Amino acid sequence: MSRQAHIIASNLDQVFLIVTLDFPETKLEFIDRFLVTCEAYKVPVVLLLNKSDLYTKEYSGYKEFFHDIYSRSAGYTILETSGATKHNIEIIKDMCRGKLSLFSGISGVGKSSLINSLDPSLSLKTGEISQYHKQGKHTTTFYEIHPLSSGGFIIDTPGIKGFGLLEMEKEELSHYLPEMLRVLDDCRFSPCTHTHEPGCAVKKAVENGEITPERYQSYLSMLEEEEKYR
Numbered sequence: 001m002s003r004q005a006h007i008i009a010s011n012l013d014q015v016f017l018i019v020t021l022d023f024p025e026t027k028l029e030f031i032d033r034f035l036v037t038c039e040a041y042k043v044p045v046v047l048l049l050n051k052s053d054l055y056t057k058e059y060s061g062y063k064e065f066f067h068d069i070y071s072r073s074a075g076y077t078i079l080e081t082s083g084a085t086k087h088n089i090e091i092i093k094d095m096c097r098g099k100l101s102l103f104s105g106i107s108g109v110g111k112s113s114l115i116n117s118l119d120p121s122l123s124l125k126t127g128e129i130s131q132y133h134k135q136g137k138h139t140t141t142f143y144e145i146h147p148l149s150s151g152g153f154i155i156d157t158p159g160i161k162g163f164g165l166l167e168m169e170k171e172e173l174s175h176y177l178p179e180m181l182r183v184l185d186d187c188r189f190s191p192c193t194h195t196h197e198p199g200c201a202v203k204k205a206v207e208n209g210e211i212t213p214e215r216y217q218s219y220l221s222m223l224e225e226e227e228k229y230r
Helices: 003-011 028-041 057-073 089-096 111-118 201-208 213-228
Strands: 014-019 045-049 077-080 100-104 144-147 153-156
Touching: 014 028, 028 045, 028 213, 045 057, 057 077, 057 213, 089 111, 100 111, 111 153, 201 213
Parallel strands: 014 045, 014 100, 045 077, 100 153
Antiparallel strands: 144 153
């Protein structure tokens, strides 16, 4: 993270990560890296599953899958939203009142449209989706702070293509995945990398379905990435 991002993170009250199942798809790996960084900064995160008006019945299984991973297992708040239909916009307004909130997401998730729904007077520029790559075109090119007429301030960030990890010890990483943190004290060995050690409570929780395989695989990927750049 840049020095600017460090300063912003240290003053935030909350973060809204805007994600989409399609149009374009937000990869789970990106979401997990973003969440780990927010956990490391101790900044609360709300996941906004945007463009809910576009998800037909064929997406119902994927939506349940998403809720299983991030709400039922990891414990994050998820709101299904739509800038087009204003679905759950009033709830987000209430959550932002009197706070400094950051809105982020990859290009094309409808961030600017969603923010315009929160406060039409902002009139943020919105972009179209490239049909070839199903990627959004950047409409925000730098960090911008806006006062909301309903109260509070929001920081609008450029569309993010990738999200790296903060520098941390490999033993720390599992502390930033809430569903892992809940069982860490039950591991036979400390520190435990949750990869090969006998009596590992995290691996047992994966086997029991308390931790989803997808989040565990993300953890292993991040762990490998952390070791690679040492």
